[in-house]
Amino acid sequence: MKKLILTSTGLQNPNICKAFLDIIGKPPSKIKILFVPTASRTKEELKYAKKSKKELEKIGIKLIKTINLDCKLNYDEIKSYDVIYVCGGNTFYLLYKIKESGFDKIIKNFVSAGKLxxxxxxxxxxxxxxIKIAAPFDNNDVGLKNFRGLNLINVILSPHYCEADKKFIKNYSRKSKIEVIPLRDNQAFVVSGKSGEIIQ
Structure with missing residues (x-):
């Protein structure tokens, strides 16, 4: 069963935190997290990555391994983890590194195995x-030309939504012919099986 929790800002909302623990179904002290802050390159982005890690520690998770996708990985190294946690930052750089390292295939195998x-x-x-929806907000400084995402969901999510983005999202959805779901900073799009729902 496919399990995804897709957020704007991580575990800041207690309802998202509850959904996270419910889906995993283990005591926090036994949860193993693979933590990926690769997209966070600037001082500001790294600050948020550190905050995300502290949120995990705050709920009692101690088994956290950090990787930066600077080398090839294989699925056997990853399959013992309960969660792959991928931080925010530059979307274009993140997708570039994920595909370069082969981590895209690992994520798909991980999700197919019912992991979160x-x-x-x-x-x-x-x-x-x-990932084209990131274009107005992130600089494509790696010259990425293939914008195809991992396609784990069949909608486009737009994190950090505010009212000023409403017109842009409407136009983007019309042009791309794909449903766009805005995500505010306190919301998550949670997939359990085939269906997805917003938690806030």
Whole structure:
């Protein structure tokens, strides 16, 4: 069964935190997290990645391994983890590194095995059919030309939504012919099996 929690800002909302623990179904002290802050390159982005890690520690999770996708990985190294947690930052750089390292295939195998993928901001967008919605907000400084995402969901999520984005999202959805779901900072798109729902 496919399990995804896709957020704007991580575990700040207690309802998202509850859904996270319910889906995993283990005591926090026994949960193993693979933590991926690769998209966080600037001082500001790294600050949020550290905050995400502290949120995990705050709920009692101690088994956290950090990787940065700077080398090839294989699924056997990853399959013992309960969660792949991918932080926010630059969406284009993140997708570039994920595909370069082969981590895209690992994520798909991990999710197919019924394990939980947790995304924050850029880590959320890469799960969509494509990542073009990030263009007004992130600089494509790696010259990425293939914007195809991991396609783990069949809608586009737009994190950090505010009313000022309403017109842009409406136009984007019309042009791309794919449903766009806006996500506010206190919301998550939770997939359990085939269906998805917003938690707030």
């Amino acid at each position: 993928y947790f995304g924050v901001s850029a880590g959320t967008i890469i799960c969509c059919p494509n």
